[in-house]
Amino acid sequence: MKFSQLITKLKESQVGLISQGIQNDIEIVSGASIELAKELEITFLERGNILASQIETTNASAILLPDDKELIQVAKNRNINWASLTDPRLAFAVTLELINPPPKPNELIHKTSVIGDNVTIGKRVSIGAKVCIGNNCSIADDVVIHPGVVIYENVEIDLAVEIHANAVIHSGTKIGKRCVIHSNSVLGSEGFGFVPTKNGWRKMPQTGYVVLEEEVEIGCGSCVDRPSVGKTYIGAGTKIDNLVQIGHGVSTGKACAMASQVGIAGGAKIGDGVILAGQVGVGNRAVVGDRVIASSKSGITGKVNSGEIVSGFPAIPNRIWLRCAATFNKLPEMLKILKTLQKKGSG
Amino acid sequence: MKFSQLITKLKESQVGLISQGIQNDIEIVSGASIELAKELEITFLERGNILASQIETTNASAILLPDDKELIQVAKNRNINWASLTDPRLAFAVTLELINPPPKPNELIHKTSVIGDNVTIGKRVSIGAKVCIGNNCSIADDVVIHPGVVIYENVEIDLAVEIHANAVIHSGTKIGKRCVIHSNSVLGSEGFGFVPTKNGWRKMPQTGYVVLEEEVEIGCGSCVDRPSVGKTYIGAGTKIDNLVQIGHGVSTGKACAMASQVGIAGGAKIGDGVILAGQVGVGNRAVVGDRVIASSKSGITGKVNSGEIVSGFPAIPNRIWLRCAATFNKLPEMLKILKTLQKKGSG
């Protein structure tokens, strides 16, 4: 795509184009980070980015910039095509999609797929090789199911969902519009519920189901369990990374982000816009308010109020944790001083 | 199922029925938690449950109660069918199974499955679509294998085992009676054993195998590795949640419970009835006594004596850890006081 065409598209996309300079209307072939970009590639810089000085040396042929006169001047001096935008990162996302349009699915039901009785399938649906779909499922228009996916019975898949290879969807699961289910993830599996008896653990039947609202993503290898009764619920626009565990009966709000290896135990309630960093744990029936941020490896039990930033285990406010963690290193020294003082005090 | 029929079944099940009141012999259609239950649904309360007051407002048509006169009186007043039992949770488990009997398997070897040479298959076995079974396997009566499962060679699967979709079972694995292997889990994979050499890591061949005793459950995405020599052993009735790692040569006792994202490193020995909460780690060759409980995120190295409850990393007795963790928040303040005292002391 020519740089001039890209500018036209960015205008149409309403991503906040402010101004631009076409120094040389080259064909943009791909995107790259500023330090690795080569000729015919486009890159971007955000306000305050520590790589800003790289604009002096980058080999990129085009750059998306914040509205910053100095950066624009360097781009002009270096004869690099440029555009300034309110959010260069967002514009770069749009640009990458424009120059690398996602592969068009086949719109084909592969002859090696095995489809049960009473399955309704919408228009323009693509079902890959070796896919197995159980009885009484419904699959809406524009759904793409990659090879090797196994869908049990009574599953509802809404418009334009994409399910990647070898994922497994258990009975009763409802998947909202435009969700993306990544490879080898498992939705609607049995929750880990057992009753202690004198003869060992007896399974509590898991008769509930899983609901994903629209535009949810579930990462590779992640698991969302169904509960004994009721449902496990993932709010619209919530994005879940790889190898995350969502226990039975958990509910999350809208637009949360959960990084890799997060584990949320059964019955926890997560608010809207919550961000959980890598390897965070949330305990059974914990309650996490809206917009809470938990830094990596923290562990939440009990209740966290809306808007809090927490760290550590047990999780405490981040500003306190930072000071405590910094003092932790001084523990042996503190003990030594304390013993000296104690000796003096008793002397 | 009519409530009166359920009462009859609960008597037969010997789950400790004490008394009951059939106020209105309705059809019970499903189970629900007390705060969400609707008409025609059954719920339960345990002794001391914080939701006990919800019995005043629940819309459930039937309730399983402890032997508590006040609760029974409320049920009577509100015209709710009730039963009192020694363990209402256990009775609820039995009830859910009675009103939601697990789907009857197909008893069919799907024509798209690929079955190797010299495989013995018992009676009433169900083998789903796209299942691959290697040579010299034995599959006992009443086994259910869901679509997409891959079984390598020389695997022994005992009576009434259920293996969920896309799980992988490697060579030599022995799976005991009534085990449940959940979706996308992997049994008998190569242990992570390498010998350092001047040319990098050289693989230690993993010639051992994995044994699951009867009634073991392995959660979705969990991995049980085989060792270089000998076996990795999971004791009868041990329940393992999703995304758990069991390293090569680990042995566990009977009736353990391991929550999601637990990791047990190679050669660790776990006793009977051990409970490991979410994200717990157990180090190489650690020895964990019977009935040990490790709270979430704790890390065990070395030895933990039978009956201990441990927390933190390195894991210490839980009662001490609770006090230490509570004091951790005061570290900056403690340092400040200490410096003041030190100044005074030297003044």
Add this chain to the structure above:
Amino acid sequence: MKFSQLITKLKESQVGLISQGIQNDIEIVSGASIELAKELEITFLERGNILASQIETTNASAILLPDDKELIQVAKNRNINWASLTDPRLAFAVTLELINPPPKPNELIHKTSVIGDNVTIGKRVSIGAKVCIGNNCSIADDVVIHPGVVIYENVEIDLAVEIHANAVIHSGTKIGKRCVIHSNSVLGSEGFGFVPTKNGWRKMPQTGYVVLEEEVEIGCGSCVDRPSVGKTYIGAGTKIDNLVQIGHGVSTGKACAMASQVGIAGGAKIGDGVILAGQVGVGNRAVVGDRVIASSKSGITGKVNSGEIVSGFPAIPNRIWLRCAATFNKLPEMLKILKTLQKKGSG
């Protein structure tokens, strides 16, 4: 294999054979640990091994020893076949491979596999049942692909790679010579990249790809994500255990070892020969120098210099952490003493 034949093979393998004693040229049937070895089995001992005294009681028929006169004398006295070597563990690895040669692959493209257009396939390639391979892939000589594997388009697989059952390889991935990809792992999946907007999270297209250099291993259920631009890179000889997350744009050096449940966030740079123990986390864009060792559960953010051994979160030098962790238990007592001193001081 007769013990005498094994000695001949060990000489040929150049694993540092020093001397040997054939007491009784039995057939060696398998390997075992010293405490469990039975007749006709071979075992080994390393220098300083705490099990050394077991040589007095082992039932093994043969043993690989360090160059230690006392141990050799015991072996002679007990009429056990022995060999002394510079690295008995390495020799045991070679021995296990000699007596348990890995199963010879089928060299067969199974008729139920589905292979796309323009796929080049080398000599002696084995492609299992139900394997799906997308268009424009290249598969070199001696590659083994087990049942159920799904390979998207434009994937390059070099000589003698082995890919285990139900693994998924996404578009653009390049897998170097002799790599081993274990069951249910996922390579080249979309990185977890989203741009915050007023309408929620917008996906940053992930247009990059994943490169594994030669002799890399990726454990069961592990995920290696592709980045928005550029590549995620795993250096030659790096071994990755089960359930590990490698984020988008990570690069690792050569001959690293990463234990189970390690998580490396996007953009982190890992040097050569780095060892990360179980459940370690590495933060976004962290920089980890060559030969760094991080003990289990530690969390690295920022930068760690080459050769450091770190522990804890935030990770600090191991020697300091050990002392701090030992003092942590004393926190409540320290607080008590401090309050007493403060009272006195102010009295």
